[in-house]
Amino acid sequence: MSFYTSLSGLKNAQTDLSVISNNIANAETGGFKKSSTAFSDIVASSIMSDPSMTTGIGSRIAAIKQDFSLGPIEQTGNALDVAVNGEGFFTVVSPLSGDTQYTRNGSFTVDGEGYVKNAQGAQLQVFPVDATGAVSGTTLQAAQIPATNASGADFAGVTIGEDGKLVATYADGTSATVGVVALATFLSPTGLKQQGNATWAATGISGTATYGQPGTSSNGKLLSGALERSNVDIAEELVSLITAQRNFQANAKAIDTATQISQAIMNLRT
Structure with missing residues (x-):
């Protein structure tokens, strides 16, 4: 399950990177309006589930929102x-x-x-x-x-x-x-x-x-x-780019850790 949880975060981080990249690419496009990515969590439970034991199973893209604030x-x-x-x-x-x-x-x-x-x-x-x-x-x-x-x-x-x-x-x-x-x-x-x-x-x-x-x-x-002009703030986008990159790396590391745990279990000797 941890593989799929981290994979959802990996895909979402990739989408976030794409949105930020598009903003940066259009920093000099007249009349362009930047976008931002909104995320939401995913939780699976039933009526019989114990609320105190419920765990999340990943995240998803809730929306890619446009910002129509006035540009310079x-x-x-x-x-x-x-x-x-x-x-x-x-x-x-x-x-x-x-x-x-x-x-x-x-x-x-x-x-x-x-x-x-x-x-x-x-x-x-x-x-x-x-x-x-x-x-x-x-x-x-x-x-x-x-x-x-x-x-x-x-x-x-x-x-x-x-x-x-x-x-x-x-x-x-x-x-x-x-x-x-x-x-x-x-x-x-x-x-x-x-x-x-x-x-x-x-x-x-x-x-x-x-x-x-x-x-x-x-x-x-x-x-x-x-x-x-475009309402893209390059400094703000670069900070968001670093954050999205760290998010991507963290999810990739979680997948790598889950792989190592699985490998350790398979290598157990009785």
């Missing part, structure tokens, strides 16, 4: 680099698959058709606005900047305000609000499914997204010209 903010000066100073996720939609994803990585660019997109080509979603720049509906749409305005002047630049207003400027000096960036919040963000590229998808555990404007309700304001 890096100033870039790029108008389409945006960080959320607080709660909320940017919503992006793949133009090919139509999949909706959520991200904290606000590094966007404008493509040849005027769509504001991330590095993977997914389009940023915004609230529609009327002629005065006020939000006119709750159905999200892709942010698309017209190449020319009503006067025929060419597109010259774009800015995003802390309130989420995406404003395009034109060569004749005029400007127009294209939309208001929508931020998504979830009842249980730790239930979001990781998709890679610092993006997540909603699940039954996370609940459906609730959309709002930046700076309203629990949504954070936007910081233009800045990006949120």
Whole structure:
């Protein structure tokens, strides 16, 4: 029995090492959120068992929990680099698959058709606005900047305000609000499914997204010209790495000890 008890600890320590290694590998990934491993013990007993004589039979992985705390903010000066100073996720939609994803990585660019997109080509979603720049509906749409305005002047630049207003400027000096960036919040963000590229998808555990404007309700304001970096603390991860390594070594030593005891028993002479 001691073999299997120590083996469960060995496997769990290996999983912990993998989680920590992934955190360290993504220390410079924009918008990345670190994870941690939670363990629980395993006890087997029956209604006839003596509680004072019950022993544990190992451990298991209870959960690999994501930490959505705010990462360091890096100033870039790029108008389409945006960080959320607080709660909320940017919503992006793949133009090919139509999949909706959520991200904290606000590094966007404008493509040849005027769509504001991330590095993977997914389009940023915004609230529609009327002629005065006020939000006119709750159905999200892709942010698309017209190449020319009503006067025929060419597109010259774009800015995003802390309130989420995406404003395009034109060569004749005029400007127009294209939309208001929508931020998504979830009842249980730790239930979001990781998709890679610092993006997540909603699940039954996370609940459906609730959309709002930046700076309203629990949504954070936007910081233009800045990006949120990974929330991985290298020093903290290295300490956790040492702890996980010691845990792995201790379980391996327990297996080695059990092997020696078994060998000693088999070598007994009558």
